Amino acid sequence: MAPFSVLCVCMGNICRSPMAERLLVADALALGGSADELYVHGAGVGSWHVGQPMDPQAARQVEARGGDVTGFKARKLLAEHVDASDLILTATIEQVEYVVELRPDAAARTFVFGEFGRLIRQIPIKSDLPDVYGRGVALVEAADKLRSGAPPTEADELDDPWGRPDAYFSRVADEIHSTTRPLARALFARPR
Template identity: 60%
Template sequence: MPPFSILHVCMGNICRSPMAERLLVVAARDLAGDKADDLLFVHSTGTGGWHAGDRMDAAAARQVLARGGEIETFRARQLAAEHIEASDLILTATAEQHEFVQVLAPDAADRAFVLGEFGRLLRQVDLSALPPAEPAPDAVYARGVALVSAVADLRADQPPRPGDDLDDPWGRGHRYFGRVADEIEETVRPLAAALLGA
């Protein structure tokens, strides 16, 4: 069984989605140690290819490093249909990027969400109704699929809100990047806990 795969998407893949990718990895490792890498596959892309091959934005990298993450192996990529097809959960920075994903892969509708939207709905999920959390790839995969389905069911009655979007911090100062990183952690930390059990 492959690990449960989570794809983060933003515009250029140098600020928001890399922070989300690496901060989710930090949250998962805090709960499961090095075994987290066998349980979850976390990656990111951008809707545009302007920065393909580039390192993370320096201000974003500072946030990741300050919160215990790793940046050296990161290189920006442009979103392609195969990235979506290989992912069990797609989290976009904004509703506009969510629409981009929908156009590229219409069959991903039930597993693609705006990051803030997913975090908001996740708080309403009865985690005790999901398959049990166990430190094994097949168990995490089953729990992840059930979690995504539960959040999709909740979304049917609760449309996205403007506040679900993550502001683009590119070109802004340290404090602005810090606020965006805090907002990312408000979703990725509960997500890691829901998947891995905490």
């Protein structure tokens, strides 16, 4: 079985999406998850930072929350990244539109980060499903059905911390973590 694949998207792929990527991995590992079950990757809608490491302030936030920043390199979002993903989480509404323009068939699996976090809190954990992939697909389908075509709100967006003080990065990292933790719990719920 292929791993459940989550794509995290922001502007330049050096602050918000790498924090989301690495925090989701850390949360999954803390629950006994593995790379065989979950693949998390990220990209930016712009190419300004391609090949660069994570912003140092973002890296500090990831490490402070138990994540690993080793080997990170920013990349530009391509259609193939969307095609290879079961769930796409973006920092902003505009980035959802960018993803859907790139791949219209991705609309049902593309969410603003806070929107998805808000929706999954209303969905019962499917611990009876036998694998992470099945739980992930069921979760995305349930979240899409729950939003019933309602658009995300500005409150669902992650503010861009680039160039801001550490406290700003910390707040954004906390907002990210408030979605990655319940997502990891839903994916790695063990059958009773």
